[in-house]
Amino acid sequence: MLTRREFLQKAGNYTLGAYPAMIAMGMLPAAPAHPFRLEGDGNGKEVLILGAGLAGMAAAYELGKLGYQCTILEARERAGGRCWSIRKGSSNVETGGQVHTAAFDEGQYFNAGPSRIPHHHALTLHYCKELKVPIQVYNNVNENTYYFSEGKGPLSNKKVRVREVHNDMRGWMAELLAKGMDGGKIDAGMSKEDTLKVIEYLRAEGGLDIDKLYKASARRGYIDSPGPGDKEGKIGDPMTLVAMAESGLLDPDFYNVAEYTYELQGTLFQAVGGMDRIAAAFEQRVGGQIRRGAEVSAIHNVEKGVKVVYKDAEGEKSMAADLCICTIPLPVLSNIDHNFSSDASRAIDSIVYMSTGKIGLQFKRRFWEEDEGIYGGITHTNNQLTQIFYPSYDYLSGKGILIGYYNFNEKAVATGNLSYDEREQLALDKGSLIHPQYRQEFETSFSVSWHKTKYNLGGWALYSQEERQTLYKALLQPDGQVYFAGEHMTYLNAWMAGALESARSVVAALHSRVTGQRFSYPSLGS
Ligand SMILES: Cc1cc2nc3c(=O)[nH]c(=O)nc-3n(C[C@H](O)[C@H](O)[C@H](O)COP(=O)(O)OP(=O)(O)OC[C@H]3O[C@@H](n4cnc5c(N)ncnc54)[C@H](O)[C@@H]3O)c2cc1C
Incomplete structure (x- = not known):
């Protein structure tokens, strides 16, 4: 065992490797996960921030620390934007629709926008820590949920547990490969010895028997569980590859990749009590600077600053400031009068946003847990629902809300075109094919169609590779005194x-300009 002194002496010889080792040994405090050390003072310069979503509030929070005077104009009566959890009394207006108000029980909620925080989203986790928002693990992958193929092949309208499909697929694929390699039909250009190693790996990966055949294993679950005495347990017969293929279980609707993309690899987190707790924590710090119900209708660069026109309950008003940060989603900004450059204007008008929608269904009891052993995770289906999300919180409690659909693109457009009642009906009709308990246990619903939701008009920005080089770049630069921020101004x-x-990035750029220093985010302070 090295003493601290001996360690430091030795470590001095290997400076580069020593620093992390010293942190690991508790000899140095670790640097903050996401350093943001800006020098200098904003000296009360006035910054007008448009939109009190996470980008707008985070920008105001950081600029406040640097001595700027910020005002946030927010069209809605609530802050948070897309970081929104639906609770009793939450309401929404969609284009061409009525006001829709949630009638959930007190204490019940679902996340209409964000529900998952990947472990590598260090800045989100950093703010949860800094703003004291408790987080908990989010269970995204659950082998006990279902794949439900409606109207296709021999497995049509049969709910199949995810573990059955995953392990049968893995087994059959491994068997095919192992046979091919063994019989010399697949030439991977390997030595005999290495080929044998690959075959052994495939046997382990697929659960193959000694003859390299897949005959199902306990990995796919039991049709009769093991228990006491002579209750050995019975494993079901595997589904054939043909049956799975003909039933559409190999189609994109059921691709497994969504669960192992970089963003969705565990560990995932969520804010305890609803993701809107993150927005609420920012609001607690900057709420006094927000003018709610203030809908911006014009943004103009003027000679020495910016002038913004907005409308509130009292009528039309205007405000001037030295600088502006605009976080208004682009499809909304596209309908706002401005005098930006033609490149910025083209970008604002051209970038397409995802069509997406969710419905929260409140049930009298958590039958998915009580009857079916499903605690969190997602059921996938090829019908309009696309996905059913089971809540990853309040397990074993009385009532619960599950997300009856979370869909995208054409399916979201079709669902969004329905009335609120028709959406509820669709979720119940299709959902009860999977969970017949729906009919008996259902209480009330609330749906959000993001592409029809005023002040958003879309889920999130979608860029092609080419647009990243043209449109996106045009908005990365400030237009006169106006900086663009929001999820659309990143690769995230x-x-x-x-x-x-994006909020930190524009704060660094704006502060560089005001103080005449050079800060380049995100390489700050490291
Ligand atoms: C369905 C869905 C699922 C998601 N899932 C996840 C997830 O699991 N994890 C995750 O980390 N993220 C997720 N996100 C993304 C995340 O919610 C957003 O990236 C983030 O909240 C965007 O913040 P923002 O400040 O850029 O925009 P917004 O939150 O949209 O803020 C913009 C603000 O501008 C306001 N505004 C608009 N027009 C005007 C106007 N004319 N005048 C004044 N104010 C105006 C709006 O009211 C709003 O408050 C999801 C989003 C959606 C929609």
């Missing part, structure tokens, strides 16, 4: 981390 689209990273 559809993530809160995008909103937060």
